[in-house]
Amino acid sequence: MGKGRTVLEVGHDGVAIITIVNPPVNSLSFDVLHSLKESFDEASRRDDVKAIVVTGAKGKFSGGFDISAFGGIQAAKERPKPGWVSIEIITDTVEASRKPSVAAIDGLALGGGLEVAMACNARLSTPTAQLGLPELQLGIIPGFGGTQRLPRLVGLTKALEMMLTSKPVKGQEAHSLGLVDGLVSADELVNTARKWALDILEHRRPWVASLYKTDKIEPLGEAREILKFARAQARKQAPNLNHPLVCIDVIEQGIASGPRTGLLKEAEAFDGLVVSDTCKSLVHIFFAQRGTTKVPGITDRGLVPRKVKKVAILGGGLMGSGIATALILSNCPVILKEVNQKFLDAGVNRVKANLQSRVKKGKMSQEKFEKAMSLLKGSLDYESFKDVDMVIEAVIENISLKQQIFADLEKYCPPHCILASNTSTIDLNLIGQKTKSQDRIVGAHFFSPAHVMPLLEIVRTAHTSPQIIVDVLDISKKIKKTPVVVGNCTGFAVNRMFFPYTQAGLLLVERGANLYQIDRVITKFGMPMGPFRLADLVGFGVAIATGTQFIQNFPERTYKSMLIPLLQEDKRAGETTRKGFYLYDGKRKASPDPELNNYIEKARSISGVSVDPKLVKLSEKDIIEMIFFPVVNEACRVLDEDIAVKAADLDISAVMGMGFPPYRGGLMFWADTLGSKYIHSRLEKWSELYGGFFKPCNYLAARAAKGIPLSAPKDQAMSRL
């Protein structure tokens, strides 16, 4: 069975409508591309066809090249010659057709989809359609002529912005940029496009080949300045990535040597990038992100999510107000409950401040701000909880307080209501102990700031009903969070994986490694912050509280350093006190503190360890491995205990919860590029030298023994073990 096609229909007016059909997003598979060429050839041949309209089925023009075909391209021994799509099909067949063509764009025209549209002689779109070239997000560059045509349609600066940020523009903006020639409502779209195509034929409208447009392109000297600036920006923003620079080079080639040379250079560069590790990693992340909502035994039962029309939040602190902000931003009415008027006012003001900062940045209109605020109601009692569909508890981490709250909720909320807790450390079974509603108790673990961070851990206990999980998955989609369904344990998936990150840092520093060098190397690897800068940001109060949880639950593998408590004792509690591992100025700029050595020496003597010359001169590679392999080891335990459903979910958790660089494919994907055998042997060695903290877990040992990837599903691995 083929993967999609185009359908050609010729009307009485002599206009051939070529429709791209490949659900769900009409992506351009090779079958679709071949069929597009055949449809154009047929339309050119047929005497009854005067002009052509290209459109997409069911309100979507096209989501671009078929990303699921990348794997095949990467594995293929022989590949078609560069440019057979961008030159032979898109340029020499579509754009060079003897009959004028108009793209009728509804829904989306992304990547290859927009590139096909740009090769047509005019474009019409609905005001809300999304148009963009997001290829860089996948580690490639536009490969169907986008690097050449977009600058010629919208100018170099805007084209660079659209490609380098991968952000689409809406039809309305596309029109003002000159990317589309007219805005039309969805019902009128195809009919208007038909007339437009005939108008071109009859010279009532211009017949434009975008590839040869010159009016929007700056003269070469000026263009080179703009490109130079873009290069500097790209190097600064993504120092580990090469493909943004390749994209800029390809654009430059087209401006300097002409668009056809540019097309060829684009095709060659695309062919090189599509097989790169960066592309493989980012494509993995693309599918892994969409895969988190597929939970075996839960989402395959045909359950339909129930509508959540109103949510109550308990606690207006940092987390509660952030969660309330996320909900009202997605048009969901919220009741925010606090224990007294002062706290309630503070909570409502936090929500207000969150939204106002959007208004200030120009991301939100005053009207939308007022609309969002009108969805928030404060409350000091449970009276208004009678008709809520979901409650999210976000009070301080105190077991008996939470137990009381859940017992109250059972009394005041309707029986269908989802009872969620945002706890990050307390066992959900304990929280629900005083209720008979264990089946509707679920964890909704947001990350701070909750209205900004994209991840939501949905924590299920052995009693949580599948319907509740399906409901919360649906809510996460509505509030634009990526959900990961995890099991109930200390730290769930993200905090559990994150814990050894700082621990490894502390162990190394006590044995003589340079703290600031560790942070530098880890940041260079691609993390937003190294373990020490992060600990400063989170604050030592939280670090010590979490540490206590881990010592209680995982004593055999928790490294008990006194460094953080010693600093805390001296009122150096991290960034909020302007002193932690670093010193902070008024602008939050961190600088190293020579006095830190005194604390390190004290901690060293308490731990009874001495400086190890090997650890004083660690290479960058060693630092990366000694910090991250314990993280990988913990992730293996998380998988072994079925806390996470699949390794790809941990990749997404690492990328969205920890800031692990997506271009390395997430934690487990990255680990598999190094191999289970290698990781195991390194950990084994270090555990002999430095103790149980590094000891490889059984899951890792078993896979290393047979050379099985860490991310291979358990059932597949079992058959090989």
Ligand SMILES: C[C@H](O)CC(=O)SCCNC(=O)CCNC(=O)[C@H](O)C(C)(C)COP(=O)(O)OP(=O)(O)OC[C@H]1O[C@@H](n2cnc3c(N)ncnc32)[C@H](O)[C@@H]1OP(=O)(O)O
């Ligand atoms: C040579 C060319 O220059 C190269 C290219 O064109 S590369 C491709 C460029 N295009 C893109 O990057 C767009 C990628 N897609 C997206 O951003 C989003 O999917 C979207 C905006 C199109 C739709 O978003 P949304 O409505 O939230 O639905 P979403 O869940 O993401 O996607 C729906 C399904 O379509 C699939 N899909 C989306 N775009 C696809 C694509 N280009 N190829 C293959 N499958 C695609 C998704 O995997 C998902 O499948 P699933 O239901 O089995 O999980």
